[in-house]
Amino acid sequence: MTADPKGVLTGEHYLDGDHAAAEGALAAGCRYFAGYPITPSTEVAERIAARFPLVGGLFVQMEDELASMAAILGGAWAGAKSMTVTSGPGFSLMMENIGLGIMMEVPTVIVNVQRGGPSTGLPTLPGQADIMQARWGSHGDYEIIAVSPSSPQEAFDHTIMAFNFSEKYRLPVFVMMDECVGHMTEKVVIPKADEIEIVPRKWYEGDVGDYLPYKADDDMIPWMVKVGDGHRFHTTGLTHDERGYPVMNAECQETCVGRLVEKIRSRVDDIVVLEEEEVEGADVVVVSYGITARVAIPAVERARADGINVGSLRLVTVWPFPENRIRQLAKKVKSFIIPEINYGQLYYELERCAGGEAKTILVPHAGGWVHDDKDIYDAIKEGAK
Amino acid sequence: MKKPAAAAPEMPHPMEELLRMDRIPHIWCPTCGLGTVVTAFAAALETLELPLDDVAVVSGIGCTGRVAGYIKVDSFHTTHGRAIPFATGLHLTNPKLKTVVISGDGDLISIGGNHFIHAARRNVDITVICVNNFTYAMTGGQVAPTTPLGANASTMPYGNYERPFNIPYLAESSGAVYVARWSALHVRRLTTAIAEALEKPGFSVVEVISPCSTLYSRRNRLGTGLDLMKFYHDNCVIKHGAPTRELDIGFQEEITVGKFVDLERPTYVDAMNKWYAGVFGDDYEPYEGAVK
Known part of the structure; x- marks a missing residue:
């Protein structure tokens, strides 16, 4: 719609x-x-x-x-x-x-x-x-x-x-x-x-009386109703069964929380949105997001002018982390550079997914301003060695 | 030898329409006042002949927090202290619903105190039933913002020296348009108060003094639930219209009950609609809900 x-x-x-x-x-x-x-x-x-x-x-x-x-x-x-x-x-x-x-x-x-x-x-x-x-x-x-x-x-x-x-x-x-x-x-x-494409809510269209608020089909997403529709349903922050009723045991915890995790984890590749530029064949890949992705552009251009084979991978979605893509690239590149306005957060995800197959270099920044692009450039040069 | 009586014919539970029978029996202790509160609420809905599909109940956390789980309307068991803002979101998105918060004194007046006063100030059209048992019962009898001076609690093991809140006074001074207090003994009057509160446009508050024989009573050697009911019988004094500032509750002292506040003030949505109609004129379509 x-x-x-x-x-x-x-x-x-x-x-x-x-x-x-x-x-x-x-x-x-x-x-x-x-x-x-x-x-x-x-x-x-x-x-x-x-x-x-x-x-x-x-x-x-x-x-x-x-x-x-x-x-x-x-x-x-x-x-x-x-x-x-x-x-x-x-x-x-x-x-x-x-x-x-x-x-x-x-x-x-x-x-x-x-x-x-x-x-x-x-x-x-x-x-x-x-x-x-x-x-x-x-x-x-x-x-x-x-x-x-x-x-x-x-x-x-x-x-x-x-x-x-x-x-x-x-x-x-x-x-x-x-x-x-x-x-x-x-x-x-x-x-x-x-x-403008809009994803509608997954409304329940079945009979009143049959509605189970946490019964999901194969896509693991339960149907939703709105208050006043006559279903007279219950929902809780407690661990619950398909009826939305609290059940205090390990089995229900596994079913309930397991689905919350799996409904996303099983579809990471459908959800992840990346913007890649000259990543294929690159020796160094700069991984960035938000404002930092723009600050990294002059650093990448300058390194390319120096003859360094550097690509850029921008995370449009930062979560879920693009684990599969990073694992693939780790087999091919020498290093990943990650500038972040923090002392290393997504860096640890990157390092985990690189799995020791490629170097991971953090360009930290405590906050208060954006990076000096020279710091990112220096890291690219270091990563290309 | 006397013949055994014939088995009684299967009778439906008189509150079957309003209870989630598949969740009964409930978890509350014998002689807890919560069953009475639920009964009074059910009776109030019946009296008003409100369509149950249009009623939503929101609870927080604690013994009273479990009420939402047993009432067969659209019902929400939320986080500790946040029943009122959750209900505010529900109500403001669909003001046609009858949105009711049923929660405890700790949930509404301690951790949720800020929301209580601001919902009253805005005069959001919801009804709050605050079940006051003078203690945190679900967690084992800790001191509450309602524990009377001198009463014992597990975190006031030598007796409580903190001054408690007077809930009707707090409600009135924050802007509530209907304020009443009854005990779990006053079933008929409590039912009437809940019905009046439900009908009242604006922020209405019914405080229910409720026995907790397992924790509050045991720690304070006040006897059984029945003894507490007898105490209410002998010590609750009905004073309609009493100034709310005089409604402090002392340890095992007289409890003033009654209807204290019943006045008219535009609700949040009415005030907004009137204001915007003045600002935007015919360009403004009166708000009746964000969901068509």
Whole structure:
């Protein structure tokens, strides 16, 4: 299906990433937003607050991020596409209810405009240090999906992509932006509504009385209903059976959590989106995401001018990690270079998947600004040796 | 020799329509007040003849948190303290639903206290039934923000010296439009209060003083559940309209019950619709839900 024209601001715009993400949500059909102000993400909420009244949406500024996250789960169960937006400290506060969203299998989207941390850190300056928190921040075992836009255009496109992933796989999906992308202003082209592909929710169409909220077919995705449809169902954050009833034993834990993990793990190659450039035959591959992917471009071009055979692999989806592709490439390349605005997070995934077959070189950055491209260039030269 | 009585004909459970019979028996202790609260809630729904398909129940965590699991409407057992914001999301997305939060004093007033006051301030059109047993029962009898001064708790082993919250006062001063308190003994009045709260547009609160004989009573040597009910019988004083600031509950002292607040104030959605109609004029379509 395609987008509801009511929310789509078709045309060419000059927008920053935060505003573009808000437009992406509107185009995706998001009509319930609950959030709490936090730099550098607030502009997303502000734009939604201004736009929602005339498109039939409801914006509410909640009392904190715990409430925001809980509210968007409620909104999704009532049948809406829902979203919240935050940055590091708020992301930390959302973790418990992100786990509830995983457990209740709620399609919803969380935009995290990353800033420097830990703690209050650098509210107005960029970071990419919440990448592992996105993966492991809530307690227990689960798989997630996260995208990482590199431009305002992608903030728009990837927010729609995030909604589509959330509906297709029934889980909260993260848009892991950073302050630079959030606040940089560029041209954003918003297509016509009928050119925007929207993945609809997997609605239950069977009889009232037969509905089992956690019975899935071969695709491992259960059918969803909305409150008020008459199914009078139950759902819980406790380990549960197909009826959504709590069952406290190891067998049910294996069935319940096993499916939450497998519904993503068995489809990693369908989910992963990569952008590769001159990777085939390269000696060195630069792996990057978000703003860092753009900062790496001059370093790669300069190394190529020096005659180094260097390719670039950009992670559009940062989670699930493209394990298979990295394992394949590790057999062929000398080294991987990974610049990140952190002291090494996806680096450890890269190192694990390279499995000792190729060198992995981290170009760390504590946050507060982007890399000096010379540091990435130096790492490429080191990797080519 | 007396002949054995003929087996009684199979009778349906009188609350079968509203209970998930496949989950009964419940996990609550004998003489717990929660069964009474569920019964009163069911009776209130019956009185109002509300279509059950339009009712949603949201609970948090704890003994009362389990209520959502037994009531056969769309029901959500959420995280500790977050029943109100979850219910806020549900209600604001579909205001036509009758959204009810049933949870405990620790869940709603301690870990969820911030949500309680803000939902009241916004006058979100939900009903909160707060079951107050003066303790954290599910985890073994720890001190709660409602434990009376001097009462014993496992984390106040020498007696509680923290001043407890007065829930009706908190609710009224935060903006609730309907506030009542009854005990698990007052089944008929409790049922009426729940029915009134459900009908009231806006944030309505019914506090239910409820016996916990397993933990609160045992630690404080207050006897059995029946003894607690007798205590309510002898010590609950009905004072409708009593100023809520005077409703503190002391250890084994008189408990004031009744209906204290019942007033009119625009709900969140009504206030928003009125405001936006003024701002946008005919361009604004009154919000009736984000789901068509």
